[in-house]
Amino acid sequence: MGALVGLGVGVGLLLVWSAFALPRPPHAPRGRLxxxxxxxxxxGLAHVPPTGLLLTCGLLALVCAVLVQAVSGTATVSLAFGVLAAYLPLAVIDARGRRRQREFAEVWPEAVDNLASAVRAGLSLPEAVVGLAARGPAPLRPAFEEFGLDYQVSGRFSESLDRLKERLADPVGDRVIEGLRIAREVGGGELGHLLRNLSGYLRDEAHTRGELESRQSWAINGARLAVAAPWLVLLFMSLQSEVIHRYASFGGAVVLAVGGAACVVAYRLMMRIGRLPVEQRILS
Structure with missing residues (x-):
């Protein structure tokens, strides 16, 4: 009985130690970072640490606030533009991510067609996937080049696919890769038919989404113009010291705070009303 109690205590202590000492998987980040x-x-900037992005936001906010302070001489106005500048890197990152996903969505059907042709020509599925590094669409080639090196070193197709998903960070790519994984595990002679069906589905989806996004663009551009206009006016007003100094008072600070909050709420509301459903990475 004492031996069992000792064994249980030992296992419990081992589990507590492993929770703090063993490394956590890198593909499951938590929290704000x-x-x-x-x-x-x-x-496509997975190599950039989140702390580096935060430091960039802070440095840009500081530089912008100092410049506006030097021009306007009004602390409340410089603080407002510092906050706007701090958000700019995040906006650039989000815009780059959306552009990258649109680019991937357009070329995935071509990549799947290439896989189907390679399989029909007698290549194995891993060889066909590695071949995308040379014959696939240009935006996807770097990721598949790294996949080829990874698979050559490890020889484990499933684990190499997991790392490929992390590099792509794309919801459409998740579906394609999981389809390849299932096809590899199940096998059979229907792989070519499955790939052709997947290519047709992805092409129809990309075409439909492209039409909707082109019709939605006017709402997005209108929301951005409506939010940017008052702050551009305020920036030009900073050149007139007798006018901009009115914002140095408590009432001026309240006006800036209320105006900023109104811009944020209106922009988020208009973007939420006019946005298309965002595809989530449910298989990541």
């Missing part, structure tokens, strides 16, 4: 890491990966 995890959210920034996912945004960076979506933009």
């Amino acid at each position: 995890g959210g920034l890491q996912r945004r960076l990966a979506r933009a």
